[in-house]
Amino acid sequence: MEGNIYLPQLARVVAIHEEVPGERAIKTFRLEFIDGDGFTHKCGQCAMLSIFGRGESMISIASSPLVHDYKQFSIMRAGRVTSAFHELAVGAQVGIRGPFGNSFPVNDWHGKHLVFIGGGCGLAPIWPVIQTAVTKREDFGSITVFYGGRSPRDIMYRAELEKLRGTAEVYLSVDSPDDGWEEYCGFVPANLMEKEPSPEDAIAITCGPPAMIKFVIKNLHALGFQDEQIYTTVENKMKCGIGKCGRCNVGKDYVCTKGPVYSWADLKELPQEY
């Protein structure tokens, strides 16, 4: 069925990792294409994942484009499709089509200091950029990762974040600490202000809940970051992924094709319908 953009390829779930338990559970799924060569992707792109009989859901590709053997997706249990994902076992087959959307202009950032600011499951869309920067370490300046969750058990990619230390400066935060928590207590934007990353030759990449983004942007401006130095992603409800179904439309853009990655300079020109 060459050229049928609505027909998913089949992929097998080869590993499942429980990132976060509880009400806002997040699991990471490693998928391998069953036949064919699948597709290659760029940092920031998404894919439409299917469980047949439940439907489709647009999910950020969380693995690095430099990894070709599989694709990873970190999925919060929220609705019909994502809940069905959380019921899956290793070996199950799901549908996947994509990749969709634009990407982070990583190649334009060579030599720059990268400041990542993530919250909740918003670490997943920027994780491929972090992985790429770490793999091609010599291409970039310093790497700083701010990441926060509600409580210590809401911190996703915990082991991977620990491994980043040494290569990158990692600043974790939670709003509701437990007795063992030794890092920052409070919200991500406040942690950002305390550590004061320099805007000089820097790019800030942020993804997280809308309330966090709002204050992160405000604080980045206060630190001297210009709109052109700030990148984020827009999440809107999507069905087709190819600029036809109309659902993710914001102003003149379909987020699925013109986004999901935006510089703040571009995003502030669009209506705030996301």
Added chain:
Amino acid sequence: MERILDKGRLGAWVAALADWTVLAPAMQDGLWAYRPVAGGEASLTLGHPNTVQPPKGQSFPQREVFFTFDETPDGQPRLTPLVPRPGPRLVFGVRPCDGQGLTHLDQVFGEEAPDAYYQARRGTLAYVGLACNSPPSRHCFCTSVGGSPFGEAGLDVLMIDLSDRYLVRALTPVGETLMTAGQGVLTEAGADDRAEAQQRRLAALAHPQRAVAAPQAVPERLKAGFGSALWERLAQPCIGCGICTFLCPTCHCFDINDEVASQSPVCGSRVRTWDSCQFPDFTMHTSGHNPRADLGARLRQRVSHKFLYYFENHGVFQCTGCGRCIIACPVGIDIIAVVNQVAAEAAAMPPADS
């Protein structure tokens, strides 16, 4: 190629088009709708003002199955795509506004990532248009949104009503084929026929219509009026029925869902259905957050998509002035009045940067 067709011989032309399934407007249950016609049907006339639904459903049906899925014996999914393979179909009596609408659908479903389902249907469709000597409805406004009652866009043939006969004009190679097939019925057009057609055209263009005011300024004014309180006020009566979008010749938003015939073993279909930006859950995230949570934002989206966003991307309005959304709205929301009021308010505002 231009020929003359006596009105009484319309059915004979259709009979000569035996290779095609011909659809033409027919009155059914009090509504004009495109229905298959049998060849040679003597009663075939093109007496419709316009059809209730535009012809968009021929290439973009309200519901269509993308593929079916079931489980193999080892419990894994198996997909069977259902791309249609329709034979040649010919839609008769399409008004120029609806021909224009087809060009927008072709744009949406053809650009960047072509839609295999739309393309498969569209590829075997031809459209015979019927020019409007006078506006078929009192809510027609094609001339103020870039259209014409004698417009040819999207059509393969245009027929012009000359009282007792039609002047029939081929516009595409497919149109020439259709006219060649009817050569036993169609006769040579003379200079007087052409002159009469031209008179009709000038009269149609001069016929008063409702109008979007100062259309060239509308995109800029809608942009300036994005935050206007008028949106919410004008949208207040809206009941969110979506008829404005379902009857629109250019609206193309859709949903994709799985229809499940059996849960165990899993078996069902992935289905596309029309959807509407006027439905409250159209944009609602799983979290409950809704980027267009209120009536005003949804009316603004429908109007701005047609008169601002599509214009920014393609340089034309995505509204063809057919008036269906005005005629069918159960609460009297009038797209011309909405555009004109918001634009007028924006025009009266002082420039933001002075």
